[in-house]
Amino acid sequence: xxxxxxxxxxxxYQSVPRAIAxxxxxxxxxDTIPPHAHERDQVLYxxxxxxxVATAREAWIVPPDRAIYMPGGLEHGVAMRGSVEMRxxxxxxxxxxxxxxxxxxxxxxELLRSLILALLEEPVLYDVDGRGGLLAGLILDELARARQLxxxxxMPRDERLKRLCRALLDDPARDETLxxxxxxxxxxxxxxxxxxxxxxxxxxxxWRQRVRFHNAMEAIxxxxxxxxxxxxxxxxxxxxxxAAFRKTMGVTPGTxxxx
Numbered sequence: 555x556x557x558x559x560x561x562x563x564x565x566x567y568q569s570v571p572r573a574i575a576x577x578x579x580x581x582x583x584x585d586t587i588p589p590h591a592h593e594r595d596q597v598l599y600x601x602x603x604x605x606x607v608a609t610a611r612e613a614w615i616v617p618p619d620r621a622i623y624m625p626g627g628l629e630h631g632v633a634m635r636g637s638v639e640m641r642x643x644x645x646x647x648x649x650x651x652x653x654x655x656x657x658x659x660x661x662x663x664e665l666l667r668s669l670i671l672a673l674l675e676e677p678v679l680y681d682v683d684g685r686g687g688l689l690a691g692l693i694l695d696e697l698a699r700a701r702q703l704x705x706x707x708x709m710p711r712d713e714r715l716k717r718l719c720r721a722l723l724d725d726p727a728r729d730e731t732l733x734x735x736x737x738x739x740x741x742x743x744x745x746x747x748x749x750x751x752x753x754x755x756x757x758x759x760x761w762r763q764r765v766r767f768h769n770a771m772e773a774i775x776x777x778x779x780x781x782x783x784x785x786x787x788x789x790x791x792x793x794x795x796x797a798a799f800r801k802t803m804g805v806t807p808g809t810x811x812x813x
Contacts, residue, residue, distance in 0.1 A: 567644040568593040575644040587632040594644040596624040603638030613707040615768040623654040652698030660700040704804040710753035714741040726769040
């Protein structure tokens, strides 16, 4: 089978005549990928580092040992939170039943991690009847079985609420009340409260807590102690923080540093 040079340009993988095309690329702290879309479904997975991925309506934090499944055609951007070793899969839409139809953060098992890294050792035009084809088939099966995690921040459409939300994403420590946000957002507190409910399905307090938990997640992945992160986010004890974090995010803080 002819061997293709492994490019770091995503455009080179959209028409590869294989169910899965795998790409490896390194990024420096602060690197960003502007909003864009791919023809194929995409699995964004970092073996090292943390990514923040955003569409017009949602944002996710993606720590090590997690990945985000992004359906083809959906515009999204990526920001690197520290150095990132990205391993990306480009998957033909409909390549297998059970794959996510909406963006989702998924758990990457040890098996799935090993399969992804093994596929990168194969030629881009791997033998579909050989090791490469077997690896691709197992990857598709594992992706369909992968546990989906609630690591998402919903984003509004309304421009007034967007101003508030973007400011809090940039600085989660800001502690203004909804009344105090009114002038900056250009809407009354009552209107902002209604918009939070109708556009993101959360109250202002719930939405801000989720943003702060995303910020806390990054700190934990960097190696900061849960107790210190809890205090920095307004909790008196690590146990109270852990309980609230698990209820909101679907995982405990202690599982995040294992990558």
